[in-house]
Amino acid sequence: MHSRRPAPDQATRLAALRAFCDRALDDYPELSRYDEFELDFWDGIDFLRIADDWVRHQPKDGPKALADGFVFPTVWDDLEDRRDQQRYGLQYRVCDAWVTAHPDAYALEQICARLRHMLQFAFEDSDYPLPTDEDGPAYYRRRPDQAWAFPDVQACINRLSNYPPTAAWQAFAEWLLDGDWNREQPPSTPDEEPTKVADAYPYVHQEIERIALGLLEAGRLDYPRFVRAATTWGRAMMFYTDDTGLDSDDVDMDRYADDVLDDDESSHSDAPTTRAPAASHPELARFTVRYIEDALAGLPDNAQKLADTFRSVEVYQARWLLQALAVVERLRMTPEDFFERWADTAAVLERFLLLQALPKPSSAELLAALGGFSRNSLLTALPYAGQASRVVLDALGWSDLQAFQREYLSIALAPQSDWGTDLPNTLDETVGVVDRYLLDKALAEADPNHLREYLAALAPSPWAFPETRILLDAYQGIGRAALEKKLTRHAQAAMRIYGVLPVTEADDVRQRYLTFKKLHKDVRKYGAERQANSHAAIQAGLENLARVAGYPSAIRLEWAMEAQIAEAAVTAAHIDGYDITLLIDGLSPTLHIGKAGKTLKTAPPAIRKHTAFIALKMQQTGLKEQIARLCRTLEAMMSSGETLALEDLKPLLNMPAVRLLMEQLIVQADDTVLGWLDSTTLTVTDLEGRQHLAKKNLRIAHPFHLFTAGQLSAWQKEVITHRRVQPFKQAFRELYLLTPAERDSGLWTHRFAGHRLKSKVAARLLQVRNWSTSSVEDIYYESKEHGIYALFNFLDTGHYLSETEHVTFDTIAFYRDHKAIPLEQVPPLLFSEVMRDADLLVSVAHAADDYSSSNETLQRRAELVGELIQGLGLRNVKCAGHFLYITGQRANYRIHLGSAAIHIEPGNYLCIVPVGSGVKEFYLPFADTDQKMAEVLSKMFLLLDDMNITDSLILEQIQRRE
Template identity: 80%
Template structure:
């Protein structure tokens, strides 16, 4: 078979056109800055104007050359060098611009000839080298849609669909729609699905519709030809009409017209920066076109009716043809029911025995709308069908399902069906959701009042038959069935096995089990909390979805146990844990006591007033000691959990009502934590809390009674009150250890540059980050990282999303070794909001996360610690110096200056690097185990801060340094 190649006169024209394009790259100033990596480059180039210059220079054969240049492509791999690639990229655009704007008979002839060749010789020819004999006759290196360089089949159809409807165009359109060329594709494997050539072109729906409408307007498309076209092009020939009660759920068919090219993909022949005009969206028909569309819609209805009557013949092809159809009139449901009745379909064999036929019928059974005034008429019609037919159709009946329940005598199941489907299909409607893995914490949360009411109304026998009818269908929803069983106390052992495998649906369902005894709620609460920690070993998306599932499980447990919310359940459970805790025991003469030392619960063992360092063997194995050890572990976890909870409350600025505060203070751990934190009561007074009296003591020692509410003060509150420095001093003076950074927490305020940029911050732009470290850190700090296009933190209190924008990322965040921080922005309702409108606490905390990300995950050696971090460290050291009465040491800027007896030193507050004045570097490697001996006013230790302090104390007493390596450096300095 001879491949299609240009004849001599076409070759001559193409040679001249290539020469013109080569000169044009130098002659046209706008082409001087040609850059394949600039995606919008061609937007500013008037290709039609340049093409017109070519035609002016070659008035006789210039237009033909442009048509030839379009239909005889060059394969990308055959382009010799960079210049050749640029030249061909320009040539193709000139050709496409001209034939699109100036369609003529010759261009139509040439595009038609290429399209006819590609369809007729889909398996015998290719623009690329054909496979060798070793590949075997049944294996082709390319399917028909991959065998041709651009313009391929779909691009040619796209251009033709917009050409004038001349007699020549109409003749070719008839041939294209009739499908005489539509042969079967050779199977790639012996058991593969049989497909035809046209099946490879699934993106040409709107173009085929335009061509069909043009033929109809010309009076050259009768019903037999429509049937042949529908059998060839399937869905593309379906003209649904609201008058006929038909529509389509094909909102976006991903038109092939977005013709971008990738240099690395050998199946595309044009440069990757080539931007060809996209397909027009389907226009609204007017005039003659509207009449043609109406007639085509009538053809579609007739075709559907005939094909439904002919089922199961050709059902495999029809399943794709009708894949997107939507029915809005009951007559389509009734026609589908007639097919089910005729074929003897039942719930058990509907899918398994009639696969493609069932797929067709599902589309017409799924009624999209049913006005109430039509329900009686439909009910009367349904009584003419057998029970098996109604049961087979019931799962797919859509808006008609309630009427079908009535026809079956199951009106008592209406409420149950509604609740069942609401649980299964949340948060999205449609087939096959079934408690999906999602970030939505409401999925799987049961409305107990409505479900109880629905179950009470349901006849048990009807319910059993209803669920049996759903079992073989897509609507069986096995996870929702497990939830329903669990709600009724069935299947707990199997559910707990799924929990052990961290199944997310099981986490959501676990809370709905009925309460079995007084300790059941607490044990399930603790298990869900344990699961929350265990899933941190997974990737970002699974971890986030699992945390949402745990939260849904806690919400279900709260409702089962009678609490108004998961938060109230948590407080109640933690109170119970604290109140029922064993805190002391006497074992064989040994007194064992659980005490809280600082923020850490420890076991003290003594005998005869003598404290022991380790527990004796006789004590270690005793049941009471084991219980105390377990309680110690629980208390540690409780302190950690509530430490995080209180820090979150501080970061959000949440205020606690007095009744909620009193409940929290029942827990010793919470009392301990809150009494080490600066609080604000009644939105006014700042001070230390006395849990026993519900009073706060301010800086002057005055006591104030809390009357309405209390919040944990954020540094912003201290700053705006003008008391930040005073509270820092008070913390250090009283040697308080706060459970997390509060008084010395980094505070981030808007900078003048951020006020100027308005909608985004460039504060950390340009920093290169280690991808794996950054991804893990973001996960831990509750940032969503499942989509690299949107790395966000959701502030539910304000309805605001904070977005980190990164450059150089892959498909997922840790795919590449490094990526670059770009901008930070805030959105509400999918719109960017000015930084000045972002709540100050949220802004500060987001910037703190960004600063932490850059400081921990930075990839460059020259990273400089942020101003806010250095400022907090300087404030802390200044307070410690004053409190301890240290001499010969002081802070200035980013440095700590120390006057030693051997030399003078300076320590950088960001990096902890030491220099001997005036500039010699002093290398001292810190001992990791020594940080704990230095007082810091917060429990979540700043290791770099501890390192600075350890070096400061060492150098203040430099006469007692004995390390020879350090002494040698000092002497040389």
Template identity: 35%
Template structure:
């Protein structure tokens, strides 16, 4: 076969032509050697050369930044001919023989694709073949699967193959070395860990045997005259033996290799000998070794080297802190500092920096404050841990955290979740600083102080300024000579007293918002419970006094009623409409709220309700209720984030997840390119998962994160959790849908029908009836059917009444009462239309009257 033109003649960027030309020449020399081996009938030499060629291509392509592989068609074709002749494929159904060749020729790949029943252009996955081989203990095929260059295997599958070979007594060193060379992170899968050190399952029985072979390979690599690249080194559990620490001390290559070797697993005897090994080393080497042993978890053995013998408990406490932002016991930290001595503790922190411990000592206040301004999550947690400064009160710190929380709400969808979690940890730490029993008690005690300490009146010359409450809303009024002014004079706006009241008004308004969207919404959405002393404590706040009495509660005896109607000497639980539905009380309480003109702070009795359908019950563990809907990714991500969901990338098992309580996670599958927010998103199935996280990797590809957990049958999901997750998705599809008119929420229509039915009963509207998702209005001019999903109006017998929202229905009808404070403009518009049509004799809009005249005339006198 003739060789193709040289690299100078190829379409290659000029900077890489030399590299490509050099690599092609080297590869053709290897092809010539393979031809010689074939003529000499040397299959072993051909296998070794195939390995060398594949390695050379991979390394060369890295050097040429991907510009080599596209220009190797002539060379690959020559190798295909050579290896097909030297290793005949045989029958296409003999998978062992098919996979046993050392070079992945095009002919062999086509046969393998046919055997697997897939397109040859796709990735040839061998996991099912491996599963059958493991079940049959086919050690020959298992060995071939490890060595074959055809097809790919998931990391977990390779681990199971090695485990099966170990159980069969057929685990050979070359197989282990081949496996970990292909996937340096394989050892983590054997230990039941992911590359991010998350648990994925139990350790496999072959782990120790594999580690012995891996240790030998690692030692051979680091002892070679040419130091290995970091990428070539196995990344599984650390190697075993003091010799690796000694090698790390002498290492001159990549520092990542030194860190890996220096964290080698040691026996008790080796750990005891380590300080003697380091005693005569330079301080810099000792500090470096201390860092390695921190990773290994036994750095306390080196504390005597630095005169820190008493700091062991504090070091172990620091090392026990999990990654991420988590609550820490401030008293335990300070006790460990006291045991070590403050000076010793500070010197330990030079070796083992820890922001939280430094914050507990008050050593890093300036750095922490700077990090809070930059929204550092650890910095926020540490801010709560700082001792109070001179002239700083707990309320000052609390308000600073609340200010940070407001700024965090403006961050990206997932970042705002982690920021809010860091604020929660900081509040817990502040509660410890303040001596409060918990963060919730601290929070509402601070809120109560905020309300109590707020000035309520001021004077500015002849003007009197007053701060009063209209329900939960703080209202500022200005009067003169007993007469309330409609606008605030400039002189009053400039007055310090007025400005201070304005600031307090803003804080109290923010307090009410937090209580409504935070505490109250959470109580209703989760059917949450308040302890016996909490209702009175919360009602001491203006917002609490306005909101809690309007909610429905269940006491310990099972009685349901408003707060003043149930027994609050025991715990009380916010009632979810699921429970009202199950007890046959939903319509009763809906009518009661309308009759009593009670406006609930959030939707409760009229909350959209989502019950398991027969189809979902039959489907088992997945709901397809919203599948196939296409939404705007950016809008959908914002809506999901605001309801506690986290969004993930397209290659995750699930693309949106939210913890729903009871150890369950709602997990939504979607289809899109890249990440949420990059374009349109197609909604898929919703599952509820139970169990821990997992992060399986793939042979030949980087490990991707997984949502994790085993699906739970929908019938076993708590009805409240199911309903709330469905409510979130209904909102997303309704608001973020790319074709809004293509989806009308049945649940929202049911809610409007229920509200209209309650209004009809309360107002005695004889002309209005509710029929499914339609309101039938028998007016004096015509009979109308108003769709409770879209608000469209149909005039019987056949005609559409077109209205202009600017002049009809945008302002709530005078008789309309919405028994909830949630903003629901569409419901207000639709129900206002119904009420206005029930009084159609009062309509004066010329456009509407002209249409009605035309429609009724066309219908004829007998219609």
């Protein structure tokens, strides 16, 4: 084994330097101000000043010690403790700062020696082996880029590229570019692709260019050496310029040369940033063009290496496409065997066939040149020709397919999807939505024979797009049965496609609409990411269905279908002397059964199996589902503050269920008047009984609108007085306003911070409330109306929310365009609804036994109880603070509004276990009952009439209170 160890004089210098760095941790205030080694510990520290101090104390050997300290690092695993790690971190950064600022001959010698050793003995040096799964000599079976402590190969090349091009520098640069050291890496497995040492370092473009330029200017880089360097360094030696029609889509990675590991984290040195290279030297660009021309002419030789070298190239001149096409012609490639047989050669050609831009004046010249190629070669190149594909179509005599190709690709390569993804699973609701006018026009223009041959030629290529092909078939009425089978497996692409099927019968649109609604419910069983993507796919499918059925939007389709469902409802039947009527009692559809003027509680067995009765039962179920859907729609409209123009509202009010629901909600007409809606006259009656005709628009009022109008309490009293039952919480909905502390905090709120939650319960609840929970870094709710994301942050988590048993709520923040926005800029309705979700999350998923409800929840409950006491004329009960006080005949009682816990005055606990949430025998002003509030009220009514309590366990507790 080959080891590179410090010579005795170097070891002496290194020991002195280590001692200095150890003392510096205590002597320099900026290094000793923290007890804990934080991630940003090194930020802002002037390492070069510390290096200068060292050199002042050691003027003779100090500079050499710093160069030695840079190239002879300590193995991280050999560091004994945190202090040792800090000392090494300081030493490396001080040395790095010095050798970067003072590129002297000794430092160059040492950097070149270290780099030469690492490259020559990449698989043999035992100084810094990485652990492996096997014992014995297999330690060297590793990636070279992972085999060294800092400075690694990249860091050394980076420093070398910035050194003055002295004779010693030039000699080493020649050795580095020539690549005689570039041996094949021993394979870890028998089927592993062979790689060489340099293959591990693809992102050294700027450094290699500076080194090549230095040699070129010294007259020591000719074309043969360029070829050897390109063979060694691959795409790092490719120098593209605009006039050659070539560019690269490689991402310039962060500078890794300044990184040094700190446990499992990376810190960054303050060493000067390396300068960006100027535009490629013309001679280097000419060498690159010549090399590419030779490489294309020499295919398929060395294709595997060339596939990596050219994998990032972009072409902007048609001459490269023509040269690649000449290779296709020479090798007699076909669409069927292009990738199947040629693999690496095809990977090279694909990059040069893919023309990124084609000015219109150049199209005629390209068309003429394409005339010299066979039809087979043109078919092979077509899927890869980029902007030239339209000219290839003309060359094939398929100009009639131009419009079809545009539509075909616009469907398959939809917004927010990557190249070749083909109707991906995505949150984008536009993916797969068809422009019927353009597609109809394209299909009408296409010659059927040409279209068939075109699709056949694309079949073996990345343009095959099987899901898009299924969509095109479905659009023409083909393959419905297979598509519906995929729907049963909840395939997301099938959801998007299902809407494009032609309408086949009168009830087809309604049945497909109901299928989509069922799918929306069914996919809730999946995880957050699949559920969100499925909902987006369903929305795209509904949009396609709306266009096929002639509706301007999916929401108009929804309203029309719900109206049809209501109009088609069978509401009465006469069976064997029994009259059965389907009525909406309150907000629940019920069957009223009567005979000879008498009402029956249940249907007699004689009629239960009758077809007409079964139809009414099914209609009852359907109406329940419709009301539930409409409630969700209307509540979402209230939560977002959405306004409806009257022309959009009128079709919605054609549905009896909507009229019933809307007339129990407080609305705001024309952004001013608050009141009850008369759906027949479109008038709004305010608190004073005055009627106002809605002229422009209407919205379902949010409690914030009532609050800002100064009418929240009055509307609560109005709801109770007239014993209205709202379809969801509106007047008594929890309202969350910014607190002074939140205004001071600016960008986030700690309102619910510190609450410990059951993670599985929290995850499920968030999914139901339409929050994304794909990972703990991305627990967010998207407000499309405002372009704002609300983010919940949790502590004590794994990667997924439910990965650990418990999590701790932390902060809540709001973002627009990936930037946190001040809480004061968050729309008040959005802020209130997000806080309401957070409150619900904490109250339902809390892990602590002593959890108490939020102030907003207790305030709404107190308001509700207060209005009920007054509205129902209840005596011997009052609400004060967070408690109900009841004066009974047996005792006096106190009920907590948050926990529903009962105490017999002055302090004895009374245990009453609720029997369940089945039947509600008392009035509440909203249908989506707050179960804890229902428990509080049930206990209140029980204790108000405590003389009629017969339960022995309850009586025993009351009687022994003394």
